[in-house]
Amino acid sequence: xxxxxxxxxxxxxxxxxxxxxxxxxxxxxxxxxxxxxxxxxxxxxxxxxxxxxxxxxxxxxxxxxxxxxxxxxxxxxxxxxxxxxxxxxxxxxxxxxxxxxxxxxxxxxxxxxxxxxxxxxxxxxxxxxxxxxxxxxxxxxxxxxxxxxxxxxxxxxxxxxxxxxxxxxxxxxxxxxxxxxxxxxxxxxxxxxxxxxxxxxxxxxxxxxxxxxxxxxxxxxxxxxxxxxxxxxxxxx
Amino acid sequence: xxxxxxxxxxxxxxxxxxxxxxxxxxxxxxxxxxxxxxxxxxxxxxxxxxxxxxxxxxxxxxxxxxxxxxxxxxxxxxxxxxxxxxxxxxxxxxxxxxxxxxxxxxxxxxxxxxxxxxxxxxxxxxxxxxxxxxxxxxxxxxxxxxxxxxxxxxxxxxxxxxxxxxxxxxxxxxxxxxxxxxxxxxxxxxxxxxxxxxxxxxxxxxxxxxxxxxxxxxxxxxxxxxx
Amino acid sequence: xxxxxxxxxxxxxxxxxxxxxxxxxxxxxxxxxxxxxxxxxxxxxxxxxxxxxxxxxxxxxxxxxxxxxxxxxxxxxxxxxxxxxxxxxxxxxxxxxxxxxxxxxxxxxxxxxxxxxxxxxxxxxxxxxxxxxxxxxxxxxxxxxxxxxxxxxxxxxxxxxxxxxxxxxxxxxxxxxxxxxxxxxxxxxxxxxxxxxxxxxxxxxxxxxxxxxxxxxxxxxxxxxxxxxxxxxxxxxxxxxxxxxxxxxxxxxxxxxxxxxxxxxxxxxxxxxxxxxxxxxxx
Numbered sequence: 001x002x003x004x005x006x007x008x009x010x011x012x013x014x015x016x017x018x019x020x021x022x023x024x025x026x027x028x029x030x031x032x033x034x035x036x037x038x039x040x041x042x043x044x045x046x047x048x049x050x051x052x053x054x055x056x057x058x059x060x061x062x063x064x065x066x067x068x069x070x071x072x073x074x075x076x077x078x079x080x081x082x083x084x085x086x087x088x089x090x091x092x093x094x095x096x097x098x099x100x101x102x103x104x105x106x107x108x109x110x111x112x113x114x115x116x117x118x119x120x121x122x123x124x125x126x127x128x129x130x131x132x133x134x135x136x137x138x139x140x141x142x143x144x145x146x147x148x149x150x151x152x153x154x155x156x157x158x159x160x161x162x163x164x165x166x167x168x169x170x171x172x173x174x175x176x177x178x179x180x181x182x183x184x185x186x187x188x189x190x191x192x193x194x195x196x197x198x199x200x201x202x203x204x205x206x207x208x209x210x211x212x213x214x215x216x217x218x219x220x221x222x223x224x225x226x227x228x229x230x231x232x233x234x235x236x237x
Numbered sequence: 238x239x240x241x242x243x244x245x246x247x248x249x250x251x252x253x254x255x256x257x258x259x260x261x262x263x264x265x266x267x268x269x270x271x272x273x274x275x276x277x278x279x280x281x282x283x284x285x286x287x288x289x290x291x292x293x294x295x296x297x298x299x300x301x302x303x304x305x306x307x308x309x310x311x312x313x314x315x316x317x318x319x320x321x322x323x324x325x326x327x328x329x330x331x332x333x334x335x336x337x338x339x340x341x342x343x344x345x346x347x348x349x350x351x352x353x354x355x356x357x358x359x360x361x362x363x364x365x366x367x368x369x370x371x372x373x374x375x376x377x378x379x380x381x382x383x384x385x386x387x388x389x390x391x392x393x394x395x396x397x398x399x400x401x402x403x404x405x406x407x408x409x410x411x412x413x414x415x416x417x418x419x420x421x422x423x424x425x426x427x428x429x430x431x432x433x434x435x436x437x438x439x440x441x442x443x444x445x446x447x448x449x450x451x452x453x454x455x456x457x458x459x460x461x462x463x464x
Numbered sequence: 465x466x467x468x469x470x471x472x473x474x475x476x477x478x479x480x481x482x483x484x485x486x487x488x489x490x491x492x493x494x495x496x497x498x499x500x501x502x503x504x505x506x507x508x509x510x511x512x513x514x515x516x517x518x519x520x521x522x523x524x525x526x527x528x529x530x531x532x533x534x535x536x537x538x539x540x541x542x543x544x545x546x547x548x549x550x551x552x553x554x555x556x557x558x559x560x561x562x563x564x565x566x567x568x569x570x571x572x573x574x575x576x577x578x579x580x581x582x583x584x585x586x587x588x589x590x591x592x593x594x595x596x597x598x599x600x601x602x603x604x605x606x607x608x609x610x611x612x613x614x615x616x617x618x619x620x621x622x623x624x625x626x627x628x629x630x631x632x633x634x635x636x637x638x639x640x641x642x643x644x645x646x647x648x649x650x651x652x653x654x655x656x657x658x659x660x661x662x663x664x665x666x667x668x669x670x671x672x673x674x675x676x677x678x679x680x681x682x683x684x685x686x687x688x689x690x691x692x693x694x695x696x697x698x699x700x701x702x703x704x705x706x707x708x709x710x711x712x713x714x715x716x717x718x719x720x721x722x723x724x725x726x727x728x729x730x731x732x733x734x735x736x737x738x739x740x741x742x743x744x745x746x747x
Contacts, residue, residue, distance in 0.1 A: 097460060100462075108252065109252040115336065283650055315689075319637040319638060434640070445696055449684045
């Protein structure tokens with residue numbers, strides 16, 4: 001698909017990814033040379049994945065060439081949320097249908113997501129970064145290494161301060177764990193100290209960032225981590 | 238005995254993107270045409286006898302073509318398009334073909350796949366499945382069985398997810414269709430050596446309608462399945 | 465009964481469409497009429513008339529239709545065909561259509577009612593020049609009121625002749641589809657007729673197609689690969705299905721613009737090439 005085809009696309013919302021695209025592909029296989037770094041953002045329902053993606057899109061838009069794949073648009077309200085809150089133009093956001101199985105789409109059968117990433121890479125030949133937001137799932141849902149280069153797992157204080165202690169592959173193996181909505185900790189009776197120390201204990205050397213998008217709408221720390229990963233993956237390639 | 242390739246291709250865990258396609262079932266559920274295991278069986282029967290027969294016939298023909306010196310991929314591609322009047326269904330078939338191609342290239346690399354892709358960069362799913370079965374040494378019967386089964390197993394799985402049906406009852410409903418599957422496979426295999434223009438072409442008016450309707454709703458209100 | 469019929473329509477040097485050849489035999493009669501109200505274009509209108517009870521088992525009817533360069537033909541029925549049972553043999557109707565450069569055919573037979581013990585087969589094979597236009601309708605009614613459907617299988621194949629230009633080497637098939645009645649399980653399936661009795665389709669290879677198609681509760685319009693569209697409607701009775709089919713056809717941009725242009729001018733423009741061909745001969 002050529003970019004100009006998409007500009008005039010008649011969709012009224014962000015669901016621009018059509019896995020049933022008529023137009024023949026210009027590439028049979030993803031371009032390995034200079035392909036975008038792919039970072040997955042997963043975590044339970046309501047932990048703030050979409051808000052984090054919107055924050056990163058805002059704060060990184062001037063620094064990297066960025067696009068987003070979302071598995072999480074079940075309603076037009078969600079689509080509108082991203083459209084209103086992200087500075088990305090709609091054609092930089094692709095949505096995939098997951099057939100009611102968000103974890104399958106990011107882990108067991110990544111076809112629809114690969115199609116979406118490649119569609120974006122074909123549309124914008126010079127992307128640095130593609131953020132892949134998973135559908136809200138449980139603590140065991142992680143991204144396939146065939147889909148993303150790095151992954152962020154997002155939990156929030158309102159989900160209960162025992163979440164990091166419960167572990168699961170998301171908490172223990174993600175390249176970055178984000179503890180979100182820390183401004184709510186007092187309101188929901190969550191002990192932030194317990195959460196962060198549990199998280200570090202479960203994750204060893206792997207990093208943990210506690211943040212509040214209310215206090216820091218640009219998700220500065222996470223943004224810096226993401227930029228560092230883009231550099232690291234590019235350097236290793 | 239079926240080849241390993243056939244078993245792998247018909248496995249729901251095969252990473253070819255099949256799990257995001259419902260074969261019209263999601264729209265049928267949205268229209269309350271399918272509400273339980275009983276009317277799911279009726280839906281699947283119609284799908285198998287029509288779209289399933291077309292797909293199985295082209296898969297069987299592709300398995301033959303994979304072993305031939307001059308496979309007629311372009312003609313098979315064009316004739317399958319002509320038997321799929323719904324643009325949405327043509328696109329769904331090509332989307333699954335593209336996904337299957339990605340996995341097939343890693344597992345069964347072959348110049349046969351290159352020739353198929355040269356005819357169209359997004360090969361139809363039945364052609365790709367038939368070609369892979371042929372590459373792996375399987376016969377047209379296996380190719381037809383695999384595709385006929387997928388024609389019902391995909392929508393059946395979608396029904397379990399969308400309606401919360403008892404998966405054990407749905408599985409039994411699929412198995413109860415064995416005579417129809419055998420019938421469809423026999424018809425497909427009998428046609429496999431014919432010229433592409435002479436392959437079976439049963440239409441499915443409601444499937445076409447549901448596929449087009451799905452696309453419209455996909456744009457107006459997001460659906461959970463791609464087709 | 466075995467019958468062979470031939471109909472050839474051309475555009476004469478004065479720009480009028482004329483019947484060049486017309487042969488028909490019982491049970492199929494072809495009756496030309498000029499200036500039928502409501503038909504688009506000032507082409508020729510020919511009525512298909514069943515002169516004996518047909519189709520009856522064992523009937524084998526073939527009709528060859530040729531429409532010459534720039535000519536227009538409306539081929540229409542005057543009454544519903546009722547496929548009736550007989551001595552255990554199928555009845556067949558084969559219609560072959562050849563449309564030349566800029567030719568137009570509207571093939572609009574009346575509904576075919578497939579009575580309970582009938583076994584009827586049809587084939588419509590149309591070959592079009594890349595500039596030709598075709599509108600072909602089929603309305604199938606599974607059984608008379610309160611009666612189960614007999615057996616029916618009808619195949620439509622539409623092929624576009626390769627352009628005589630470098631790079632295109634073969635004809636391209638636009639549509640190949642077989643519709644079937646008489647299988648109760650199939651008719652009941654919501655993948656097929658969803659319990660309805662009537663299936664109506666119209667092939668439109670007629671100007672612009674809508675890439676996205678259109679859809680209603682019981683009809684759809686979808687664009688074929690390459691060129692052309694297929695309108696499909698289902699209904700519990702012929703009136704309802706034909707009404708739904710008309711909605712689908714009305715969503716087709718090529719057909720709609722023809723209707724609008726026809727209403728404006730009430731007479732057809734000559735086809736773009738019609739002023740003179742390469743040899744300088746005037747149509």
